[in-house]
Amino acid sequence: MKTIExxxxxxxxxxxxxxxxxxxxxxxxxxxxxxxxxxxxxxxTGTFGAMCSSGAFLNFGHSxxxxxxxxxxxxxxxxxxxxxAVDAYLGATQPSQxxxxxxxxxxxxxxxxxxxxxxxxxxxxxxxxxxxxxxxxETPITLDKIxxxxxxxxxxxxxxxxxATNSTPETLYTYMGTLLPNSGNVTYSSAGALSPxxxxxxxxxxxxxxxIFLCGxxxxxxxxxxxxxxxxxxxxxxxxxxxxxxxLQGDMKKMDPDFVRGATMPxxxxxxYVGAGIPIPILNEDIATRTAISDEQIICKIIDYGIPRRSxxxxxxxxxxxxxxxKIEINGIEVPTSPLSSYKRAKMVAEELKEWIENxxxxxxxxxxxxxSRGCTVNPLETNKPAVLVRDIxxxxxxxxxxxxxxxxxARKLVDxxxxxxxxxxxxxxxxxxxxxxxxxxAVARDKSKLVDVMTRKVIIAREDESVDIIARRIDxxxxxxxxxxxxxxxxxxxITAEDISRLIGGNLKNENGGDSx
Amino acid sequence: xxxxxxxxxxxxxxxxxxDAIKIYEIDFNILRAYITPRGGKMLVEINGPQExxxxxxxxxxxxxxxxxxRVVTKDLEKCMDCGACVSVCPVNAICIKEDWMVExxxxxxxxxxxxxxxxxxxxxxxxx
Ligand code: SF4
Ligand code: SF4
Numbered sequence: 001m002k003t004i005e006x007x008x009x010x011x012x013x014x015x016x017x018x019x020x021x022x023x024x025x026x027x028x029x030x031x032x033x034x035x036x037x038x039x040x041x042x043x044x045t046g047t048f049g050a051m052c053s054s055g056a057f058l059n060f061g062h063s064x065x066x067x068x069x070x071x072x073x074x075x076x077x078x079x080x081x082x083x084x085a086v087d088a089y090l091g092a093t094q095p096s097q098x099x100x101x102x103x104x105x106x107x108x109x110x111x112x113x114x115x116x117x118x119x120x121x122x123x124x125x126x127x128x129x130x131x132x133x134x135x136x137x138e139t140p141i142t143l144d145k146i147x148x149x150x151x152x153x154x155x156x157x158x159x160x161x162x163x164a165t166n167s168t169p170e171t172l173y174t175y176m177g178t179l180l181p182n183s184g185n186v187t188y189s190s191a192g193a194l195s196p197x198x199x200x201x202x203x204x205x206x207x208x209x210x211x212i213f214l215c216g217x218x219x220x221x222x223x224x225x226x227x228x229x230x231x232x233x234x235x236x237x238x239x240x241x242x243x244x245x246x247x248l249q250g251d252m253k254k255m256d257p258d259f260v261r262g263a264t265m266p267x268x269x270x271x272x273y274v275g276a277g278i279p280i281p282i283l284n285e286d287i288a289t290r291t292a293i294s295d296e297q298i299i300c301k302i303i304d305y306g307i308p309r310r311s312x313x314x315x316x317x318x319x320x321x322x323x324x325x326x327k328i329e330i331n332g333i334e335v336p337t338s339p340l341s342s343y344k345r346a347k348m349v350a351e352e353l354k355e356w357i358e359n360x361x362x363x364x365x366x367x368x369x370x371x372x373s374r375g376c377t378v379n380p381l382e383t384n385k386p387a388v389l390v391r392d393i394x395x396x397x398x399x400x401x402x403x404x405x406x407x408x409x410x411a412r413k414l415v416d417x418x419x420x421x422x423x424x425x426x427x428x429x430x431x432x433x434x435x436x437x438x439x440x441x442x443a444v445a446r447d448k449s450k451l452v453d454v455m456t457r458k459v460i461i462a463r464e465d466e467s468v469d470i471i472a473r474r475i476d477x478x479x480x481x482x483x484x485x486x487x488x489x490x491x492x493x494x495x496i497t498a499e500d501i502s503r504l505i506g507g508n509l510k511n512e513n514g515g516d517s518x
Numbered sequence: 519x520x521x522x523x524x525x526x527x528x529x530x531x532x533x534x535x536x537d538a539i540k541i542y543e544i545d546f547n548i549l550r551a552y553i554t555p556r557g558g559k560m561l562v563e564i565n566g567p568q569e570x571x572x573x574x575x576x577x578x579x580x581x582x583x584x585x586x587x588r589v590v591t592k593d594l595e596k597c598m599d600c601g602a603c604v605s606v607c608p609v610n611a612i613c614i615k616e617d618w619m620v621e622x623x624x625x626x627x628x629x630x631x632x633x634x635x636x637x638x639x640x641x642x643x644x645x646x
Contacts, residue, residue, distance in 0.1 A: 048598070049600075050600075050638070104640075177602045177636060177638075178602070178606050178632075178635070178636035180605075180606060185605035185606060186605065187602070187605065261598050261639065263598075263638035263639050264638055264639075264640075265638055266635055266636055266637075266638070271638070273598060273600070273638075326604070326613070326614065335605075336604065336605035336607075336610070337604075337605055338601050338602050338603070338604045338605035338606070339600065339601040339602075339604075339614075340600055340601070340602050340638075341600060342598050342599045342600045342601070342618075343599075343601075343614075343618045344599040344617065344618035344619060345598060345599065347618065
């Protein structure tokens with residue numbers, strides 16, 4: 001048994017024994033936890049991953065004449081400034097206002113630019129008051145000139161996380177990176193055995209006020225993070241899915257650009273890569289055992305991100321040893337894996353923190369308060385407007401055409417009903433394709449007489465049990481004007497169009513006026 | 519070897535490449551092709567004992583041949599070795615090394631561009 005005070009004394013004397021979490025795994029397996037707990041004083045952990053729930057409080061200082069900023073933009077990225085006069089909170093995932101830049105530059109990039117010492121353009125608008133008469137400010141700022149820049153991240157350092165794949169036939173662009181069709185790849189985000197909260201899974205040493213490594217400088221744990229959850233199934237003491245989280249803060253003026261990075265998940269949006277490391281004091285044998293966790297012992301679930309619902313189906317289980325090998329097996333097929341967090345930089349974080357402690361520059365802290373280790377669950381947002389399903393839509397009488405029909409008859413059907421596309425079905429009413437007025441024109445021009453030769457076979461469909469909001473997204477994504485509704489047996493039940501959806505959810509679909517035909 | 523072939527519209531109708539393949543018995547693999555009314559360019563892989571002679575022939579016939587060592591480049595300053603690009607490569611040309619650095623093997627790269635579009639820091643680009 002040791003105390004934090006004793007360990008700090010050793011650190012000050014320069015004789016504390018510090019190892020990284022991956023080194024600890026082999027030390028404990030060689031010497032046993034008891035001996036290791038006597039010899040080792042501190043284990044350092046590290047992670048460097050995309051942490052969307054991050055941002056920064058900035059105080060710009062007062063201009064002359066003064067302004068009470070009600071809208072602020074930094075390099076065209078909006079920050080929230082509904083607090084006092086010259087404070088703002090810049091969220092990492094906020095994309096640029098400029099539609100030409102869009103997702104390529106956002107709050108996270110502004111944070112990186114500031115830390116790199118670059119000039120950032122501040123534009124602030126105000127309504128003007130007697131004490132703050134100015135209505136507009138436009139000026140370059142740099143990190144060293146503004147009063148405070150405090151990184152404040154509501155949810156970082158997830159204790160384990162889902163592993164993603166995509167069973168659908170199309171590529172998906174998600175916060176878990178690019179997911180290839182038909183489970184063509186797998187992505188994961190945790191640093192595994194090096195990850196902070198996996199080395200202290202019951203929060204025995206990590207708590208409110210703990211001093212940590214944050215983006216190259218010292219930071220602090222404010223409290224448990226948002227969505228902190230403790231009631232997740234555990235294996236080897238480790239939650240098998242996303243569980244505990246941390247709220248962190250640190251002084252941006254002291255941060256090192258090597259350990260923080262603005263990034264954009266393609267077609268998803270900006271996110272901040274945060275380097276965070278937590279020292280774990282080895283006070284007893286139990287804590288030593290916990291820090292010896294290996295990648296193989298950390299189990300996680302592979303989730304199908306092809307289903308855009310709150311609870312996505314679990315495909316199978318794996319562990320970080322398998323994931324880090326570069327390929328895993330799903331249903332007997334070998335699938336390549338991608339980490340999304342940098343293990344190389346996670347190790348750099350753990351090494352750097354180790355060095356600080358060895359050099360006596362960083363002392364450990366007793367938590368002011370423990371983090372909750374039981375009784376926390378994440379509740380869903382129950383909306384009072386339940387999701388409208390496709391089947392709830394009042395279907396107009398269905399106009400279809402048969403795959404044996406003649407081009408002339410199909411053309412007449414389109415004209416008579418004043419429509420642009422028709423689902424093509426077989427004798428059982430099952431969907432075979434779709435034909436548009438353009439296909440018919442094409443058939444005439446090329447002298448084709450059979451419908452099957454001109455129809456499109458790959459049809460984007462809506463299923464009866466899907467939510468209308470998901471269909472709205474599909475219409476947007478494929479830039480189409482409508483799609484056939486099919487039941488479980490692939491029988492056509494009707495058509496759903498962009499207009500139907502706008503009417504229903506009052507949404508503003510991009511291509512209300514038709515867009516490309518299907 | 520890999521090379522960019524550039525040609526003007528005036529020679530688009532000539533069967534230069536199929537002649538080169540026949541005369542010099544080369545393996546000729548088209549990795550990417552951009553053809554416009556103003557001419558075109560192709561990224562190709564040429565292999566065979568007479569590959570140099572075949573290139574000389576193509577050049578004589580008016581094709582501009584630029585051999586390349588690398589199809590794509592990775593900006594080491596920008597790359598943070600996250601590995602997001604690794605699993606999207608269809609030919610396993612990107613791998614994570616012993617020291618967890620992410621490396622692209624340009625020998626195997628076919629220039630599909632998937633990695634370019636999936637990198638969160640836009641660190642990868644085609645070599646011009
Ligand atoms: S995705 Fe980009 S940043 Fe990540 S390893 Fe590949 S090149 Fe580097
Ligand atoms: S361009 Fe395509 S083949 Fe080449 S490394 Fe990138 S993903 Fe692989």
